[in-house]
Amino acid sequence: MSETAPEGMPDQDAATEDRHAMKMAKKKAARDKIMATKEGEKGLIIVNTGAGKGKSSAGFGMILRCIAHEMPCAVVQFIKGAWDTGERRLIEEHFSGLCQFHAMGEGFTWETQDRARDVAMAKRGWEKAKELIRDPEIRFVLLDEINIALRYDYLDIDEVVAFLRDEKPAMTHVALTGRNAKEPLIELADLVTEMTLVKHPFRAGIKGQRGVEF
Incomplete structure (x- = not known):
């Protein structure tokens, strides 16, 4: 002292x-x-889940980090592909050389009201996801809202887990977002974050707003 x-x-x-x-x-x-x-270093399997807001936002935050480090990366959107989002505009207009963006969904299932079409779109998205993950040049792949497709059994959880376990390149990071992540995926993952809902403006009658929600 x-x-x-x-x-x-x-x-x-x-x-x-x-x-x-x-x-x-x-x-x-x-x-x-x-x-x-x-x-040690390794390619991580990252799961952002839970009822709270911020799962996709956190995933896109990691995408922007990859872009800043000039690491080739890619996004596959499974549900919100029909939305005109800020992150999609930014990536496609300014960073398409570093980040591929594939919008494969057409909206939430209650909007399409066509399960067969939803399943077909999800499977198409998964095929694109596998292609991107296998690409040795791509270091990070964000599978946005894939947990929703898995929740409704549009995709086979066992197939997804087996692919990530057995075929993902050792140094490739893969992030999977969406609420209600299934237990086999949680068990496989290296990093799991559950967003907890404490308060949300939607419950007070406030709609989703530009810059916050999309």
């Missing part, structure tokens, strides 16, 4: 600063020790 406080600083404040510095030094030493054991 300092014998005298810096000019203009009361002794009590100086003591608080010293305690804080000692605490942070211990925390940094412990953190550095943990980080020293983390040397």
